[in-house]
Amino acid sequence: MATHKIFNDPVYGFVTVPYGIIFNLIEHPYFQRLRRIKQVSLTHYVYPGALHTRFHHALGAFHLMTQAIDVLRAKGADINDEESLAVQIAILLHDIGHGPFSHTLETTLINVHHERLSELFMQKLNEEFDGALSLAIQIFEDTYPKKFLHQLVSSQLDMDRMDYLTRDSFFTGVYEGVIGYDRIIKMLAVHEGELVVEEKGIYSIEKFLIARRLMYWQVYLHKTVLAAEQMLIQILRRAKQIVKEGGSLYCPPNLEIFIHHDFSETDFLSRRDELLDAFAGLDDYDIFAAIKGWMKADDRVLSFLSTGLINRKLFKLEMANRKFEPAYRQALKQKIEEWWQGPASDMAYLLLNGQESNHAYNPQSGEIKILFKNGVAQPMSELLESGLHFKNVTKYYLAYPKF
Structure with a gap:
């Protein structure tokens, strides 16, 4: 008897989804709606290939989360089966509250942030699934004691960012946005209850920050x-x-x-x-x-x-x-x-x-920490040679018809 479903993803290849609550959530109409919401809004007006959806992204982030859990467990991180499933659910549903054209119409149609809507959708789904999402909601809302689980879902080095940079660069063809997601995941560890990156991954993190800055100005904020x-x-x-x-x-x-x-x-x-x-x-x-x-x-x-x-x-x-x-x-x-x-x-x-405005790295939003061999975890902001990465860059615009 089959235990899982396989999706053929153009970015990662075969993505394995276990039958049970994960597959049932994907089959739910709330989640299927994400097939009809473009990941990067109207970016295809500039990059014709950028027609991928929030459905693609959610599955991709789920796939990376599965890999990250395996890596952390292999390094001795305390993640039981219930927590593993919950953090997978949290990342799968992290964008379920997005409306049409993702961020573009976020405050135009309704004045509610998509993360708040995601919480409301998760609460409603939790009732439909007889409380099976309770732990996932705690992780999503950062009320669960193991902070590193929330960091995997939402932080400056989460599976959300890891997938959207990889996926968006793939579908736009902007290869400046390519990151070494596989190496970064292999370098993840848990230190004193927080998610860290082992010393060997420091240059992969710096490349990740550079790629994010380039993608914002070359793709997301292209004029x-x-x-x-x-x-x-x-x-x-x-x-x-x-x-x-x-x-x-x-x-x-x-x-x-x-x-x-x-x-x-x-x-x-x-x-x-x-x-x-x-x-x-x-x-x-x-x-x-x-x-x-x-x-x-x-x-x-x-x-x-x-x-x-x-x-x-x-x-x-x-x-x-x-x-x-x-x-x-x-x-x-x-x-x-x-x-x-x-x-x-x-x-x-x-x-x-x-x-x-954009900055590739914002220390005020929570640091990415590098774990050195001597056991000291040092914030990335102290290790970057240039302030370029966390400098807030603001650009002003005027838009009008081509009369």
Whole structure:
């Protein structure tokens, strides 16, 4: 009798999933929804191969977690079978709360962080599975005494980051993002209750940090990707505003409730089952079905933005290391107004400004520690030769139509 299911993953090869609760969770509609949510939003507008999903990522992170547990156990880490299963469940479900297009629409459709939604989904699943997820939830929320188990799920060197950097570089073809995930996992250990990396892995960690920095500016925060994502955000903002003002707008049934209401975390807590089921019915397909319909909307702004996004007529995006001068922004605004010939209020959707920040390594978020042969675990921030890795880099942008 078969004891496991095999998935053929393009990144790692064959991924083994045991029958039982792990397989049953994967089969659940909440998890299957992740097949319909792109891992890196609209990045395929720049890198055409980046069409992989949160489903791919969750399975990949689960696979790496399985390897990490085997390595740690072989080195004497105290992980019993119940804890092993729980941490695998935690990483499998860590992104189950993501909405359409992942991070892009996180605060546009609803004002609830995806990690909070993941917690709510896990709590609801725990009820369906008769309490079998209780330990996984403790690990996910970092309330379980063995801190290193949570660090495997969420830290600056977790299986989440290990998979998304490996997977995103694979599907985008940006090989600067390739990390030695297999060597890093082999170098993991537990020291005084915390996850550490053995001394031999220090250069693999430095390469990991460099790869993460390069991937952010070359892929995740690429200016054309930002332009597309900002257009997507403005489309949903405009649609919600039209409805709020009493206008009529076509909406797929799964999207309609979120266009007509602004739900907060309080709403999700008080109406958990109802709103989670509604949210679980929402994915990328609903958003793009709506946008295709809105190409013919009576509202000029909504039609213009929707047509531009569908046909990849994207905004021009200027990026700079310092804030744009007010005089430059004002001159640009006047040019857009002369070209657009519409109400001044439309400028809120046609001239966009903002900023993006990133640092490859943030010591304040918890250090990666290197374990030396003398038994001393030293923070990575004290070992890096350059401050480049943990310097917070902020870039400012202006986005507007190519008139």
